[in-house]
Amino acid sequence: MKYSGILQVARIYYPILAAVGIIVNLVGIVILNRGNCGLSKCITCYLLAMSTADLLLVILNVILNRINNLYFPVTFLSITPVCASRVVLCLAALDCSVWFTVAFTFDRFVAICCQKLRAKYCNKRTAFAVIVTVSVVCCLRSITWYFVLIPAFVIDNVPWFCIITSDYYTSLFWKVNEWVDIIIIPLLPITLILVFNALTIRHIITANRIRCRLQLHGNGKNNTDPEVVNRRKSIILLFALSANFVLFWMTHVIRSLIWQEVNYNYEDKTLNDPTFVFQEIGFMLRLLNSCTNTCIYALTQTKFREELINGVKYPFTQIVKLCK
Secondary structure, three states: OOOOHHHHHHHHHHHHHHHHHHHHHHHHHHHHHHOOOOOOHHHHHHHHHHHHHHHHHHHHHHHHHHHHHHHOOOOHHHEHHHHHHHHHHHHHHHHHHHHHHHHHHHHHHHHHHOHHHHHHHOOHHHHHHHHHHHHHHHHHHHHHHHHOEEOOEEEOOEEEOOEEOOHHHHOHHHHHHHHHHHHHHHHHHHHHHHHHHHHHHHHHHHHHHHHHHHHHHHHOOOOOOHHHHHHHHHHHHHHHHHHHHHHHHHHHHHHHHHOOOOOOOOOOHHHHOHHHHHHHHHHHHHHHHHHOHHHHHHHHOHHHHHHHHHHHHHHHHHHHHHHO
16 A cells, blocks of 8 residues: 555554553552652652653554554454444543643642642642543543444444544534534643642742841841742652644644544645644654653753663673672
8 A cells, every 4th residue: 555655654653652652651550650850749649640641642553543543444343333442541641631631730739839739739639639530421421422423334233433523513513523623632721721820829939038038127138048949849840741742743832723533544645735744743742742751851850860770780780790
């Protein structure tokens, strides 16, 4: 089969993404689970949930969906009920990954800007409850897509593949459902992340100015304030994760607002259409977001980086000990 240019890129891109995504997310989960990164239990819960959702996203969406469709187009996974189930699971994992990021952003907003609510909300118990609630809601919401998909064709009474039913493009119910989906993923999450971060930045700038003025009045010197330094370090992770999410999702946001999702097969003439190419680029960037969080942890968190280096050194130190 002759592939279009974007699918030739995809055949190389997705296997690399899968290998990198599984490794980095597993590494992140192991290191965070050890609890030696100097992060609170509340933050660790959210980061573990985000890494787990990203790992599931790589397995379900990249391997079982993208790579399977490109390299093994006709398998057991192509039978319509299995195919539709794959779509539901992929969407559930994607929703969880997105809303865990929003939940983490809101948690940090409360921790920094809402001192009275901080003790009640920013704890491990609340974080766990939020994570479970988000997971259940995302799974229930994704089930609706199972009823949008129909067999592409039937051979010997066996339905194969799944395509979006034509009613989806004409029914008022599904039109409304589509716009609700666009709002829930990704417009509302991006808006909430930007709003919470803007409020957090304003609060931090105001608090830092007050602390600097008090310090100057207290000793007449503009010494480095450890509290300001710690606060600055603690929000670097938040802003890095949020900016990473917004940037990688922006192409998909533009596509969602302008065009409906292209319903295609790999022999369709629309594969060279700019709309389809733009859509595929949006999918690539969106899925790349699931592989970058661990890199951000390593770049922004000193203790996480130390744990990672120690983990890399461990096999070699053990070999050296055995040789001695």
